Amino acid sequence: xxxxxxxxxxxxxxxxxxxxxxxxxxxxxKPGALIPVLQATQSLFGYIPxxxxxxxxxxxxxxxxxxxxxxxxxxxxSLKPRGKFLIRVCLGTACYVQGANEILxxxxxQLSIEIGExxxxxxxTLDVGRCFxxxxxxxxxxxxxxxxxxxxxTDVKKIISSYKKQKEVKQExxxxxx
Amino acid sequence: MDINKYMQFIKNAEELQAVxxxxxxxxxxxxxxxxxxxxxxxxxxxSMKIKDAFVSQLANSKLNETIxxxxxxxxxxxxxxxxxxxxxxxxxxxxxxxxxxxxxxEQHLIAGIVVEKLLHPVDEQxxxxxxxxxxxxxxxxxxxxxCGKINPTKISDYIAAGGYQALSKVLSSMTSEQAVQEVTVSxxxxxxxxxxxxxxxxxxxxxxxxxxxxxxxNADEGDPGAFMDRSILEGDPHSIIEGMAxxxxxxxxxxxxxxxxxxxxxxxxxxxxxxxxxxxxxxxGNNILGTGFxxxxxxxxxxxxxxxxxxxxxxxxxxxxxxxxRPRPPFPAEKGLWNKPTVLNNVxxxxxxxxxxxxxxxxxxxxxxxxxxxxxxFALAGTIKISGLVEVPVGTPLRKLVYDIGGGISTNKxxxxxxxxxxxxxxxxxxHLDVPLDYESLNKLGAIMGSGGLIVMDESSCMVDVARFxxxxxxxxxxxxxxxxxxxxxxxxxxxxxxxEGKGEMKDIEELEKLAATVTNASLCGLGQTAPNPVLxxxxxxxxxxxxxxxDKKCRxxxxxxxxxxxxxNVCNGCQACKKxxxxxxxxGEKKQHHIIxxxxxxxxxxxxxxxxxxxxxxx
Numbered sequence: 023x024x025x026x027x028x029x030x031x032x033x034x035x036x037x038x039x040x041x042x043x044x045x046x047x048x049x050x051x052k053p054g055a056l057i058p059v060l061q062a063t064q065s066l067f068g069y070i071p072x073x074x075x076x077x078x079x080x081x082x083x084x085x086x087x088x089x090x091x092x093x094x095x096x097x098x099x100s101l102k103p104r105g106k107f108l109i110r111v112c113l114g115t116a117c118y119v120q121g122a123n124e125i126l127x128x129x130x131x132q133l134s135i136e137i138g139e140x141x142x143x144x145x146x147t148l149d150v151g152r153c154f155x156x157x158x159x160x161x162x163x164x165x166x167x168x169x170x171x172x173x174x175x176t177d178v179k180k181i182i183s184s185y186k187k188q189k190e191v192k193q194e195x196x197x198x199x200x
Numbered sequence: 201m202d203i204n205k206y207m208q209f210i211k212n213a214e215e216l217q218a219v220x221x222x223x224x225x226x227x228x229x230x231x232x233x234x235x236x237x238x239x240x241x242x243x244x245x246x247s248m249k250i251k252d253a254f255v256s257q258l259a260n261s262k263l264n265e266t267i268x269x270x271x272x273x274x275x276x277x278x279x280x281x282x283x284x285x286x287x288x289x290x291x292x293x294x295x296x297x298x299x300x301x302x303x304x305x306e307q308h309l310i311a312g313i314v315v316e317k318l319l320h321p322v323d324e325q326x327x328x329x330x331x332x333x334x335x336x337x338x339x340x341x342x343x344x345x346x347c348g349k350i351n352p353t354k355i356s357d358y359i360a361a362g363g364y365q366a367l368s369k370v371l372s373s374m375t376s377e378q379a380v381q382e383v384t385v386s387x388x389x390x391x392x393x394x395x396x397x398x399x400x401x402x403x404x405x406x407x408x409x410x411x412x413x414x415x416x417x418n419a420d421e422g423d424p425g426a427f428m429d430r431s432i433l434e435g436d437p438h439s440i441i442e443g444m445a446x447x448x449x450x451x452x453x454x455x456x457x458x459x460x461x462x463x464x465x466x467x468x469x470x471x472x473x474x475x476x477x478x479x480x481x482x483x484x485g486n487n488i489l490g491t492g493f494x495x496x497x498x499x500x501x502x503x504x505x506x507x508x509x510x511x512x513x514x515x516x517x518x519x520x521x522x523x524x525x526r527p528r529p530p531f532p533a534e535k536g537l538w539n540k541p542t543v544l545n546n547v548x549x550x551x552x553x554x555x556x557x558x559x560x561x562x563x564x565x566x567x568x569x570x571x572x573x574x575x576x577x578f579a580l581a582g583t584i585k586i587s588g589l590v591e592v593p594v595g596t597p598l599r600k601l602v603y604d605i606g607g608g609i610s611t612n613k614x615x616x617x618x619x620x621x622x623x624x625x626x627x628x629x630x631x632h633l634d635v636p637l638d639y640e641s642l643n644k645l646g647a648i649m650g651s652g653g654l655i656v657m658d659e660s661s662c663m664v665d666v667a668r669f670x671x672x673x674x675x676x677x678x679x680x681x682x683x684x685x686x687x688x689x690x691x692x693x694x695x696x697x698x699x700x701e702g703k704g705e706m707k708d709i710e711e712l713e714k715l716a717a718t719v720t721n722a723s724l725c726g727l728g729q730t731a732p733n734p735v736l737x738x739x740x741x742x743x744x745x746x747x748x749x750x751x752d753k754k755c756r757x758x759x760x761x762x763x764x765x766x767x768x769x770n771v772c773n774g775c776q777a778c779k780k781x782x783x784x785x786x787x788x789g790e791k792k793q794h795h796i797i798x799x800x801x802x803x804x805x806x807x808x809x810x811x812x813x814x815x816x817x818x819x820x
Contacts, residue, residue, distance in 0.1 A: 053538065054500075056520035061462075061501055088521075095522040095679075096503035098462050114424030115619060115655045116581035118669050152506060152673065154463050155427035157581035157653070158241045158278025158588045167465050169244035 035073070038066055042074055046081045056084055056092055060099055069100045097149075105140045105147040107185050109133075110164045114153030117161040121175075125161055126150065128175035132182055145189060146182070204356050210482045212490040213368045216359070223360040231268045233287035234309075235348065239274025239431055240466055241588070246298070247282035253301035261305055273435015275348035277335055278588040280320060285330055285348070292330035293318040322607075335586050338604045340567070342575045343551045344591045347435035352470050355477040358438040364483050366554035367442050370449055371491040379450035380406050383553070385561030387573035392418055392509075392546035393624065393650045394726070395572070395639040401543055404533035405451040408541040413453035415444055416537065416544040418514055419460040419467070422506040423622030424673065425653030428577040429547035431589050433460065433467035436551065437474035443550030445484055445495050446557060451543050454494045459514050461502040472499055506677035510725045511544045513679070524681045525725035546651070548577055569595035572638040576649070582619075582656040585610045592637070599633040602656055613658040617741070621650030623670045623677075624730030626737025627663065646737040648730070662759035663742040664749050668696045670734035674727065685728030688719035692735060701762040704750040709739065758819050761804045765820055768795050768808075772816040778808035 045062045049055040059082065063074045070093055079086045093099045111117075111126045126137075129148055133141050140147040156162050159171030163181070170181055206222050208215075223229055236242075236251050251269060258264040275283050280294040284304070291314055293304065303315050319326040320333060327333050341347075350357035358364070370379050384399025405413060417440060421429040432440065444456045460468050475497050478484045486494045500518050507513045508523040515537050517523035536542020552574060556564040565573045572594040578601060581587045585607030592601065598618060602608065609615055617627040620637075626647030628635060635641050639649050657666070671693040680686045692715050698704050716732030723729045739746060748754050755763040768778070774792040786802040789795030797808070809817045 054518050054520035057503060057517065058501070061503060091522055092520070095524075096505050098504040113673075115622070115653070115669070116425050116587075118424075119582055119655065119657055119661050119666070151463065152422065152677070153424035153426070155421065155430040156241055156244060156278070157425050157427055157579060157655070158281075159244055160581060160587070162244075169240070171241075171244050 035067065035071065039073055039077065042066055043077060043081070046078055050081060055082060056089065057096075060089075060093060064099055067103075069103045103140070103144070105145050106189065107145060107165050108147050108149060110149045110151040110154075112152075112154050112156075112160070112162050112164070113150045114157065114160075116157035117153075120161045122161045124175045125163060125173050125178065128178040129163075129182075132178050145186065204354055207356050207359075207481055209480075210489065213372045216364060216368050216489065220359050220362070220365075223356055228268065229360055232266060233268045233270050235270045235272050235275075235285040235287060237273075237275045237281060237283045237348065238271040238352075239278070239281075239347075240427075240434055240464075241274065241278030242281035242283060243466070245278075245281040249298045250282050250284065250296050250301060253298040254305070257301050257305040258309075261310060263305070263309060267309065271351055271353075272349060273347040273352045274344075274431040274589055276339075276344075276588045276590060277320075277586045279586050289314075290329045290331055292320060292328065292333060292336075294320045335588075335590075335605055335607070338592070338600060339590050340575055340593050341591050342555055342567070343432070343439075343548060343577060344435070344589070345555070346439065347431060347589075350436070352435050352437055353473050355438060355474065355481060355483075358436070362558070363438050363554070364442055366557035367445050367449075367483070368489055370446050370557055371489055371493055376406055376450050376452060379446060379557075382557060382561040383450070386556040386564040387561075387568070387571075388549065388552055388556060388564070389572060389639065390545060391548035391552070391576065391651065393423075393621070393648065395649060398545060398549055401533055401545070402447065402450050404531070405453075405541045405543045408534065410541050412538075412540045413451055414537045414540055414542040415448045415451065415453045415456040416514070416518070416542060417444055417456065417458040417550055418509060418511065418544055418546045419458050419464075419471075420502050420509040420514060421461060421464075421547070421651060422509045422677075423624075423651050423653050425579060425581055425619070425622060425655045426651045427579045428589060428652050430464050430467050432547050432551050432577075433464065434470050437467075437471045438478065439551045439554055440471070440547055441474055441478050441484060441497060443553035444497065445488070446553050447543060447545065447550065448495045449493055451541070453543070454496065456495065456497045457500050457518055457537075458497065459500045459502060459508070459518060461508075462504055463502075468499060468501060475499070505679070506673075507679045507725070507727050510727055512725065514544065515542065522679070524679045525727075527724060548651075567593045569636065569638045571640055576637065576652055578637070578652045578654045580606045580654055580656065582654075583610050583613075583658040583660075584608070584656040595636040595638045595641075597634045597636055598628060601637070601654065602633070606656070609656065609658050611658050611660070613660055616657050616659045616661055617663065617666075619655040619657065619666065619734075620653065621648040621733070622653050623673050624648055624726065624733055625650045625653075626733050627657075627666065627741060629741040632741075646733065646740050648733070660757055660759070662755050662757040663738040663745050664696065664700055664755070665757075665759045667735045667738045668693065668700055671696055671731075674731040678727065678731075682722075682724040682728060684719050684722035685724065685731060688715055688723070689728070689731050691715055692719070692732065696735065699746060699749045700755075700760040702749065702753040702760075704746075706747075706750055708750065709743075709746055712739065764804050765799060766797050766802055766804065766806075766808065767818055767820070768797055769816050769818060770794060771814055773814060775814070777811050777813065778817065781807045781811045783807065 049059050079089045162171045210216050282296050284293045284296050307313050314328050380402045388398045389395040484495050505523045508517045510525050513523040513525040532542040568574050575591050576594050577591045619627050675689045678685045695708050719732050758764050772794045779787040786798045
């Protein structure tokens with residue numbers, strides 16, 4: 023499968039569209055190409071922009087209606103841009119019986135957003151997940167690919183600020199030309 | 201140290217044996233080892249930092265030439281991770297922190313004295329040997345035989361442990377019919393949930409004359425509370441590849457897909473490494489081991505839809521569509537992926553295949569019960585002392601899992617129920633703790649074996665709320681294609697919501713049972729057909745809790761928010777802390793006077809309870 027690197031600038035969607043076109047063409051003759059192509063699009067842009075949908079439909083020769091139908095069926099695809107950090111609260115059974123709902127409430131309060139929304143600074147998107155298979159460490163939340171285990175509602179503030187800091191450090195490094 | 205340097209492209213069975221012999225004799229293979237769990241759970245608990253600490257400590261002590269660090273797959277006891285095992289004397293260390301590594305190296309590896317503070321305590325005793333700990337002693341690790349012993353990113357480790365010998369045996373000495381026969385004799389049943397005999401499934405597909413056939417591995421482990429497939433994918437991925445290659449040979453297929461859920465990035469990464477290595481050394485691809493058998497394998501990533509764990513939905517998803525199930529018959533063995541004969545088994549089932557071929561079907565069948573053979577992996581979670589991954593012979597009593605292996609309940613409350621089988625399963629109450637965990641016995645109690653997720657709940661869990669939780673889950677994940685599932689589960693959830701809010705009526709219970717029967721009988725796929733199970737099983741074993749919610753407007757566990765009452769006791773000294781945090785001004789009282797909560801205004805947020813420093817507030 024083609025590896026798609028996340029764009030670090032986040033602005034140049036034009037350039038990304040060209041890159042996407044190459045990816046779609048590389049998948050064109052493979053059976054069942056639509057979903058791998060959409061996965062590549064999602065990881066390239068962080069969401070699936072309308073221009074991308076048009077391009078995919080045209081090159082793969084799939085009706086727009088089908089492409090849209092597939093996107094909206096799967097929870098990993100998003101039609102809206104997501105924040106830099108996707109926070110997913112596990113609501114699997116093990117996490118649920120050990121207080122995942124309270125963590126979700128705390129996150130909503132801290133970030134002042136609801137499930138599926140993105141914070142105004144575009145840093146955090148809040149979502150829920152149905153079991154990440156780390157039940158031995160329940161309750162857990164995932165921030166992008168990081169697992170945070172045994173989370174208590176009171177930990178939420180610290181977790182959020184650690185990611186805010188990460189972002190600041192990165193910006194500082196970029197400014198200094200690292 | 202890298203034993204991959206002994207690897208070469210393997211052209212036939214003799215060369216496979218020769219490579220294995222070289223590996224077994226190598227200096228690296230026979231060196232002293234420190235095993236560090238690199239399963240998903242231990243990584244999350246920081247095992248990579250432990251590894252780095254070992255690397256530098258061993259180098260400092262000039263032991264890096266003689267002692268090898270092995271990053272292994274999941275050892276099992278996730279709750280007490282990161283875990284480390286010292287190979288030479290089988291010492292098991294729990295909850296290791298980076299600063300403990302110096303002690304392990306200097307005290308144990310150099311001076312030979314066990315570091316007591318890192319041992320796992322059992323009834324105030326400290327047992328050092330892994331094999332003597334109840335958690336391990338009471339298990340029978342067959343499918344997980346390599347998890348915790350080999351590095352999953354090195355094919356050489358798998359080959360040294362006897363890997364790909366079963367494939368070699370099948371390709372060089374068995375016909376496809378014999379291979380299917382061996383699986384049939386073993387009595388192996390699908391480990392994904394339904395328990396369909398694997399041999400029967402394979403023989404249907406084998407008999408088809410179609411030239412194009414497919415073999416699929418269902419690694420879309422969506423049941424909340426189940427993580428055995430994840431651990432096999434992460435800890436012993438080659439066993440899945442080998443099992444699939446054997447299956448492909450048996451049914452006459454040359455292309456396989458593994459459908460892995462996107463929630464498991466590490467599993468995808470390690471499986472891809474394994475596939476690439478198997479290809480590089482000739483164990484999949486064209487003309488495998490010089491026998492003329494071809495087999496290619498590709499990963500397809502899921503995109504976050506629970507229903508795709510259903511076989512026809514999974515197939516539809518690989519084809520590039522919305523993952524909606526289709527009616528059966530025709531069954532996939534007849535018309536599956538791209539309308540071609542297809543065999544679909546889950547991860548654990550495939551991982552059993554090399555084992556049963558090596559042992560022989562008849563010997564494999566010696567473990568287990570009359571109708572369910574072999575071992576089963578369970579994922580223990582919830583309020584249990586050692587949550588993690590365990591493997592026992594099918595038919596082992598639930599009590600043994602919860603108490604002997606899992607160490608019992610982690611809180612000071614009593615066992616209430618174990619939820620087994622996820623959203624399709626049910627709850628086992630205390631009076632049935634001795635139920636043997638096999639397909640038939642669990643069915644009799646209204647639960648299912650499922651994929652093996654086992655969530656232990658203590659008395660603080662409300663069983664009506666548990667039923668509501670699962671209904672919400674299936675409601676959310678129902679694909680919407682058929683009405684009974686889409687609408688039926690929605691109506692059932694409305695009723696249970698009502699009961700949890702104290703607005704239920706006695707006739708609601710009957711209504712729930714009626715709806716459940718319709719949803720079970722009329723839904724298109726397994727998701728819908730089994731969706732009412734959590735409600736039916738809690739109604740069967742915990743009916744009095746439903747009645748309390750409806751008749752007495754009471755939730756005995758104080759979980760159902762609308763039924764909770766907060767009260768301030770006489771010990772209140774009037775510090776006003778609760779009054780200040782109450783967001784709806786429901787608390788009244790003068791300074792230094794006993795405060796009172798106005799229940800009509802109270803929104804049961806619990807802020808007062810967590811704020812009170814004098815334990816003066818109770819909820820019930």
